[in-house]
Every structure is written in C-alpha cells, then in structure tokens.
Amino acid sequence: SLKGKTALVTGSTSGIGLGIAQVLAAQGANIVINGFGDHESPSQQILQAGATHNIRTAFHGADLSKPAEIEDLIAFGGKEFGHIDILVNNAGIQHTSPIDSFPVDRWDAIIAINLNSVFHTTRLALPAMRKANWGRIINIASVHGLVGSADKSAYVAAKHGVVGFTKVAALETATTGITVNAICPGWVLTPLVQKQIDALAQKNGVSNEEATKELLQAKEPSLKFTTPEELGALAAFFCSPAGDNIRGVAWNMDGGWVAQ
Ligand code: NAD
Numbered sequence: 001s002l003k004g005k006t007a008l009v010t011g012s013t014s015g016i017g018l019g020i021a022q023v024l025a026a027q028g029a030n031i032v033i034n035g036f037g038d039h040e041s042p043s044q045q046i047l048q049a050g051a052t053h054n055i056r057t058a059f060h061g062a063d064l065s066k067p068a069e070i071e072d073l074i075a076f077g078g079k080e081f082g083h084i085d086i087l088v089n090n091a092g093i094q095h096t097s098p099i100d101s102f103p104v105d106r107w108d109a110i111i112a113i114n115l116n117s118v119f120h121t122t123r124l125a126l127p128a129m130r131k132a133n134w135g136r137i138i139n140i141a142s143v144h145g146l147v148g149s150a151d152k153s154a155y156v157a158a159k160h161g162v163v164g165f166t167k168v169a170a171l172e173t174a175t176t177g178i179t180v181n182a183i184c185p186g187w188v189l190t191p192l193v194q195k196q197i198d199a200l201a202q203k204n205g206v207s208n209e210e211a212t213k214e215l216l217q218a219k220e221p222s223l224k225f226t227t228p229e230e231l232g233a234l235a236a237f238f239c240s241p242a243g244d245n246i247r248g249v250a251w252n253m254d255g256g257w258v259a260q
Contacts, residue, residue, distance in 0.1 A: 003028030006081040011091030015190030019228020025050030033059045064117035074124040083128035090140040096151040107154045114158035135178035170248030186254030189225045222255030
C-alpha cells in the first residue's frame, strides 16, 4: 500500500498521467495534480479512485516549460503534504515534421517540456527523498526513447535524453532507498495520439477507424493500444517493495514495438 505517501504526477489532467494518478491513488497515495485544461473533473476521478483510503489531492498548474514555475510546484507539494515521495515525470507534447521544416519554437518547447523539466523536478525533489531515504522517480519516456521514427526528431531526441538521464540519476542514488526508472510506452490512445490519427486520416482520405488500424499496423505488432491503467500498474510495481532494487531501467510496454 502507498498509504501516507505523496505522489506528484506531472501532466495528470489527461491521458497517461491521469491513469497513473488514479492507480497510485487507489493504492492510498495522496496526489499532487498538475497539467493544463480542466482540473476539476480529473481531480474528482482521482479522489474517487482513492476514496477507500481517504486520500487527498492538491492541484498546481505549473507550466513545465518554465523552471521558476517548477520550483513553485515542488515547494507547493512540500507545503501541502510534507514532501514528495513519488515523482512521476509524465507531462509531454508532440510535434511531427521533417527536420528541414521543423519549427524552431516547437523544437525548443519539446526539449523544454519533455526533457528539461525532468531535470528540474528531479533536482528539486531529490533532497527531501534523500532525507527520508525513500523515493521513487518514474519517468514516462517512450519507445521513442529507445528507437526512432521519421518526423519526430525533437520528441525522439528528448525521450532518448530522458532514458539517459534516468540511468545517471539511478547511479547517483544507487546506494539509497531512492530508485529511478523509465517506462517506455508504445501507442496509447490519448489526445496526443488522436491528433496523429486525425492527421493520418486526413492525409490518406480514410476514416478514423481505418487510420487507427494503419497507425497500429505500422509499428505495434500486438495491434492493440497500451492503456493508462496498464502503465499505472507498472508504475505501482516500481513503487512496491519488489521494486527496491530495480534501478535505471527503461522498461518498454509496447505490444512488441521494439522487439522488431
Ligand atoms: P496527453 O496530451 O493526453 O496529456 C499530456 C499532459 O501533459 C496533459 O495533462 C497536459 O496538460 C500536460 N502538459 C502538456 N504541456 C504541459 C506543460 N507545459 N506544463 C504542464 N503540463 C503540461 O498525452 P499523453 O499521451 O497522456 O502523454 C503523456 C506522456 O506519455 C508524454 O510524456 C508522452 O510523450 C508519453 N507517451 C505517450 C504515448 C502515447 O501513445 N500516447 C506513448 C509513449 C509516451
């Protein structure tokens, strides 16, 4: 059980982050919620998931492209709950374009949100974890932290960076009760991926259903999406005592994507 522990899940107002927050809440963790858009309904869903444990949630809308706002976010978590025990670095964005025409501002935004924010949250959350001699840092990387795909230069660069950073953070905490690992999902049907399905449907003049099938067939041998709940279960496993000596892994959950 994670009763008494506090988890910060960045980007937990939607998709994978929301799913992971619900699973950790169901195990009794209090949740610091972060992300853009409506936070009322995600907060209700997370509270409901943790209802049997009477968990608490608190929301902070830090923009993770801004280091000063990340400092506020970590300080807020400390003020509300004492300190953050579990840090799930999940917030991320995507933009697809060939390198020659990749918009420079999209490159900068992806590196800032998908990579730099992981450095900032980690450096700021580590001191309290060291004091407690317990902590879990779980970085939601991607199969694109392990292999490439055309038109995703910034995303693939950022996610490979996250996997590299995960290994170094795991080494620097190797003799402590803090573990640092990455999870590398294949396709998960969230708003981030629906946008790519919409683009494919438009490009090929096919239905949403056809485009979804094409998207899976191109990369994911299982022809099935991984779900936020499944990713939450893996995160919860890393948080359990069985995860005490799992350090610096990049664990893919991808329907066979990187086995090819
Ligand atoms: P999503 O768009 O559903 O959710 C992204 C979350 O991040 C939202 O809560 C959003 O508000 C938040 N966010 C975006 N920019 C932010 C910023 N500047 N500051 C704070 N919060 C911000 O996307 P998702 O598919 O759930 O993706 C979550 C993570 O999983 C991302 O890191 C993504 O790269 C990764 N991932 C997704 C897939 C997939 O197939 N969906 C696969 C592999 C990895």
